[in-house]
Amino acid sequence: MDKHFTLPYEGGLTEKNLPAGILHNYEKIWTDIYPEALPASKAVADVIVAGINACEGRLFRLGLTTGATPAPLYEELLRRYQAGQVSFRNVEIVSIDEYYPSSSDELQSRNYRLHEALLDQVDILPENILIPDGTVPQAEVSDYCAAFDKRVRGLDLLVIGIGEEGQVGFNEAGSNEKTRTRTVRLSYASRKRQSRNFGHNLAATPRSAITMGIATMLSARRIVLMAWGEDKAMAVKAIVEDEMTLACPASLLQWHDNVHFYVDATAGSLLTRVVAPWLVGPCDWTQKLIRKAVVWLCERVGKPILKLTERDYLENSLSDLLELYGTYDQINIRVFNDLQHTITGWPGGKPNADDSTRPVPAAPNPKTVLIFSPHPDDDVISMGGTFIRLVSQGHDVHVAYETSGDVAVHDDVVLQHFDAAYQLGLADRFAEIQELVARKVPGEPEPRALLDIKAAIRRSEARAAVRSFGLDDNTNAHFLNLPFYESGGIIKNPCTQADVDIIKELVCRLRPHMIFMAGDLADPHGTHRVCTEAALEAVEQVRAEGNDWLADTHVWLYRGAWMEWELGRVDMAVPLSPDEVVMKRHAIFRHLSQKDIVPFPGEDPREFWQRAEERTQNTARQYDRLGMAEYQAIEVFLKLF
Numbered sequence: 051m052d053k054h055f056t057l058p059y060e061g062g063l064t065e066k067n068l069p070a071g072i073l074h075n076y077e078k079i080w081t082d083i084y085p086e087a088l089p090a091s092k093a094v095a096d097v098i099v100a101g102i103n104a105c106e107g108r109l110f111r112l113g114l115t116t117g118a119t120p121a122p123l124y125e126e127l128l129r130r131y132q133a134g135q136v137s138f139r140n141v142e143i144v145s146i147d148e149y150y151p152s153s154s155d156e157l158q159s160r161n162y163r164l165h166e167a168l169l170d171q172v173d174i175l176p177e178n179i180l181i182p183d184g185t186v187p188q189a190e191v192s193d194y195c196a197a198f199d200k201r202v203r204g205l206d207l208l209v210i211g212i213g214e215e216g217q218v219g220f221n222e223a224g225s226n227e228k229t230r231t232r233t234v235r236l237s238y239a240s241r242k243r244q245s246r247n248f249g250h251n252l253a254a255t256p257r258s259a260i261t262m263g264i265a266t267m268l269s270a271r272r273i274v275l276m277a278w279g280e281d282k283a284m285a286v287k288a289i290v291e292d293e294m295t296l297a298c299p300a301s302l303l304q305w306h307d308n309v310h311f312y313v314d315a316t317a318g319s320l321l322t323r324v325v326a327p328w329l330v331g332p333c334d335w336t337q338k339l340i341r342k343a344v345v346w347l348c349e350r351v352g353k354p355i356l357k358l359t360e361r362d363y364l365e366n367s368l369s370d371l372l373e374l375y376g377t378y379d380q381i382n383i384r385v386f387n388d389l390q391h392t393i394t395g396w397p398g399g400k401p402n403a404d405d406s407t408r409p410v411p412a413a414p415n416p417k418t419v420l421i422f423s424p425h426p427d428d429d430v431i432s433m434g435g436t437f438i439r440l441v442s443q444g445h446d447v448h449v450a451y452e453t454s455g456d457v458a459v460h461d462d463v464v465l466q467h468f469d470a471a472y473q474l475g476l477a478d479r480f481a482e483i484q485e486l487v488a489r490k491v492p493g494e495p496e497p498r499a500l501l502d503i504k505a506a507i508r509r510s511e512a513r514a515a516v517r518s519f520g521l522d523d524n525t526n527a528h529f530l531n532l533p534f535y536e537s538g539g540i541i542k543n544p545c546t547q548a549d550v551d552i553i554k555e556l557v558c559r560l561r562p563h564m565i566f567m568a569g570d571l572a573d574p575h576g577t578h579r580v581c582t583e584a585a586l587e588a589v590e591q592v593r594a595e596g597n598d599w600l601a602d603t604h605v606w607l608y609r610g611a612w613m614e615w616e617l618g619r620v621d622m623a624v625p626l627s628p629d630e631v632v633m634k635r636h637a638i639f640r641h642l643s644q645k646d647i648v649p650f651p652g653e654d655p656r657e658f659w660q661r662a663e664e665r666t667q668n669t670a671r672q673y674d675r676l677g678m679a680e681y682q683a684i685e686v687f688l689k690l691f
Contacts, residue, residue, distance in 0.1 A: 055582060055583050055586050055690075057315075057571075057619070057688070057690075060336055060339060060342070060618070060619065061333065061334045061340075061342075062324065062327050063323050063324075063333055063334075064331065064332045064333060064334050065331075068331050068332075072331050073330065075330060076321070076323065077290050077291060078290060078304045079275070079289060079290050079303065079309050079310070079311050080311070081286070081290050081310075081311040081321065082310070082311070082312050083315055083318040084312065084313070084315065085314065086278075086314050086315065087122050087278040087279075087314045088122055090276070090278070090313065090314055091123040091125075091312075092126055094123050094209060094274055094312050095127055095130060097207070097209075097274060098127065098136075098207065098209065099127075101207050101272075103136060105206065108140075109142040109178065110141045110142070110207075111141075111142045111202075111204070111205045111207075112142065112144070112205065112209070113146055113209065113262070113267075113270060114145060114146070114164065114168075114209055114210075115145070115146050115210045115211055116145065116160045116164050116167070117211055118278075119212075119276050120209070120211060120276065121167065122278075123276070124167045127168060127172075128171055138174040139173050139174065141174055141178065142180065143164075143169065143178065143179055143180070144180045144181075144202045145160050145161070145164050145181040146218075146261065146262040147182060148160045148161060148182035148259065148260050149244075150182075150184045151185060151256065152184030152185070152256060153184060154181075154185075158247045158248055159184060160181060160182075161181045164181065180198070180202060182195075182198060182260040182261075191233055191260070195230075195233060195260060196230070198231050199231035199232075199262070202231070202262065202266065204271070205270040205271065206270070206272065207270065207271065207272045207273075207274065208267055208270035208273045208274070209274045210274070210275060210276070212275055212277050212282065212285055212286070213243075214243075214284075214285055216289055216297075216298030216301060217240075218267065218275075218299055219261040219267075220234050220236065221234075221261055221262075221263065221299040222236075222299065223296065223297045225263070225264055225296065225299040226302070227264050227268065227305060229263030229264045229265055229266075230266050231260065231261065233259070234259055234261055235257065235258055236255075236258060241255045244256075247540075248492050253492075254492035264299060264302050264303070267303065268302075268305055271308065272308045273306050273310070274310055275300065275303070275311040275312070276311075276312050276313070277311070277313045277317040278316070278317055279314070279316055279317055279571065279576075280316040280317070280319065280570075280571040280613065283316065283317055283319045283320045284320060285298065286311070286317050286318055286321065287320040287321060288301055289301045289303070289311070290311060290321060325346070327339075328368055328371070329367050332370070335375070337388065338619065340371065340381070342618025342619075343371060344381065344382070344385040345385075345389075345676065346618075347368060348675070350366055354675060354676050354677030355385055356677050357677075360377070362378075363378050386676075389676065389678065390678060391407045392409060392622055392623045392686075393624075393678065394409055394410065394624060395439070396410065397439055397440055397622065398410060398415070398416070398419060398440050399412045399415060401413075401415040409689070410564070410604075410622065414563060416443075416444045416445045416446055417446070418446045418448070418561060418562045418563050419440055419445050419446065419447045419448065419563065419564045419566070420449075420556070420557070420566070421433070421437060421447065421448070421449045421450070421565075422452055422553075422567045422568065422581065422582070423450065423512075424452050424453060424568050424582070425451070425452075425453060425577065426453075426509065426641070427455070427512065427515070427638065427641040427644055427658065428568060428578070429449050429512075429515075430634060430637040430638050430640075431638055431658050431659070431662050432568065432610055433566060433687075434633075434637050434638065434662070435626035435630045435633075435666070435683065436566075436685050437449070437516075437519075438519045438630055438633050438637075439624060439626075439630065441520050441521055442520070448526045448528060449512075449516060449526065449527055451527070451529050452532050452581040453530075453531070453532055453535035453577060453581065454501075454505035454508060454509075454531050454536065456496075456501040456502075456536075457501070457504070457540065458643070459507055459508060459643045461487045461490075463507065464500065464503050464507065465483060465484060467503075483500075483503070486499060495538025495539040496538050496539070498538065501538055504643075505531070507643055511640050511641045511642060511643060512529075512641070514640040515637040515640035516637070518636055528556055530553065532549045532552060532581070533548050534580060534584075542577070542580070545580050545583070549584045550588045553584060553585050554588040554591060558597070561599050562603060563604075564603070564604060565589070565605045565606065566605075566606045566607075567581075567586070567606070567607055567608070568581065568609075570582070570610050571613075582607075589603075589605065604691065605690040606621075606687040606689055606690070607687060607689075607690050608687055609665075609686075612661060613665075614665050614668070614669055614686065615686050615688050617673070617676070617686075619688050621688055621689035622687040622689065623686045623687075624684065624685045625670070625679075625681035625682075625683070626666065626682055626683040626684065626685065627682060631663065631666075631682055634662070638659040639659065644658060645657060663683065666683035667682070669683070669684040669685070669686055670682060670683050670684040
């Protein structure tokens with residue numbers, strides 16, 4: 051399934067016929083923004099193929115990287131190779147890094163992954179492949195790195211992705227512009243990130259690596275940078291627009307006079323031409339963009355909406371807004387009312403009420419509501435207060451847990467459950483399960499028998515969570531167990547029609563009036579995004595099959611524990627009382643396997659309930675600062691259609 055959902059167009063910079071110098075005025079590295087990773091990857095493939103095909107009489111020297119970022123690029127290069135558009139016989143490919151120590155036959159090694167993704171499927175000559183050797187003895191590795199560096203300087207083209215904190219290769223914070231190919235000691239934070247390639251087993255994750263240095267990268271004739279996903283947005287902003295700093299190694303590539311950045315819309319979402327396009331050039335002023343500009347202005351000058359003055363607009367490059375849409379006070383009132391109307395205590399619609407300015411229509415009442423939850427806890431973490439409100443207001447609410455979430459259960463949790471069963475006299479299988487855990491191989495899929503136990507634990511937790519606020523967990527909680535997720539490891543199977551059909555069956559059976567889905571934009575290949583794209587494809591297919599009842603069904607997107615919709619995008623804001631915040635917290639607490647020892651907490655050490663509460667309380671504070679009523683917390687949603 052190649053489709054990727056994008057957010058609705060909400061206005062922005064009018065780029066047509068805009069001189070490049072104006073478009074890239076704030077950028078120290080010129081950047082092209084594409085709707086999603088696939089067209090951006092095709093554009094990078096154009097650069098690579100053109101370079102190869104234009105090079106005659108010698109090898110075209112190409113530097114590449116591995117990981118999730120170049121995956122769509124390698125798929126595109128393979129398509130072009132198979133179509134006869136490019137040959138790699140006269141190409142020398144250099145990989146920029148490798149774990150150390152690491153052998154080429156280890157599944158996690160850069161060597162193995164680059165061969166698997168590209169090299170083994172094209173006509174490149176083996177002698178033209180240069181990948182750092184992770185088996186060189188420690189006593190010889192410094193000399194080896196020096197020789198490797200000398201060999202790979204002056205590449206024709208270097209194509210690399212960047213890390214969440216601006217890393218390139220294994221050049222982390224502190225790397226300077228004079229560094230060459232060398233061994234580096236990986237920091238704890240880096241090893242924690244890399245442990246995802248080793249079954250999230252930190253002990254099995256290498257402590258060192260060989261990496262091409264910044265100076266070696268700068269010796270390339272041309273550099274192409276790539277970044278996909280919202281989790282790269284802060285790094286992209288720092289690399290492209292901020293000053294060079296050792297804290298963000300990729301920013302040092304600003305020294306190069308032929309470097310270009312290719313990003314998708316989410317990775318580029320913090321660039322000035324997206325955040326404040328009116329600072330760059332003329333804009334397409336939609337209602338959402340007007341609201342975004344006014345909210346931005348409030349934050350910039352530290353005032354609520356109704357206290358903004360004409361001078362505030364004029365001094366902050368918003369004179370066009372005044373010329374097009376009237377006086378400042380008219381715009382203030384317009385935006386204030388627009389934002390005020392997003393707030394509702396009736397997320398399923400208020401019965402027998404005037405709904406002309408409400409985000410959800412009053413009829414029908416009650417509504418059938420379907421909440422899609424990628425993992426068995428995303429529902430209560432991300433929109434638990436709204437979930438509770440919908441149930442308490444009498445709607446027929448169903449929740450569909452799209453994946454089992456099995457790999458996110460720690461082995462110790464499994465052993466604890468079986469110890470409890472033994473202590474109750476139900477069964478004595480502790481030693482058997484302990485042996486099953488001991489047989490696990492880092493980086494390889496977990497045993498199916500162990501995954502089945504972990505899936506059962508997560509199902510029981512999800513059922514307990516929704517029972518805590520009155521939902522019937524036998525009739526209204528659905529566990530879809532989508533096949534794409536059941537790979538037994540971190541790398542999932544492709545999402546196929548089999549996944550879509552499971553969702554279609556549920557949608558057709560329930561015929562919901564409202565559908566809630568995850569709107570996570572961080573990882574184009576992440577579970578949240580794959581689940582949402584599968585659900586949207588299912589809805590699209592159901593509609594194409596002539597189901598007219600879908601005409602009045604609307605899809606609402608919620609965010610996860612880390613990110614929130616910016617207020618300029620919000621279509622519905624549901625305020626939560628202090629009691630509802632506590633009820634939501636208690637529902638999250640039912641997911642005991644995800645508390646304290648959750649395997650994949652990311653860089654944020656807080657528990658999910660803490661992140662969720664801070665996120666919703668911060669949203670309430672934002673509304674308060676803009677002059678709205680003061681609430682304990684607010685959950686917000688974007689209406690997709």
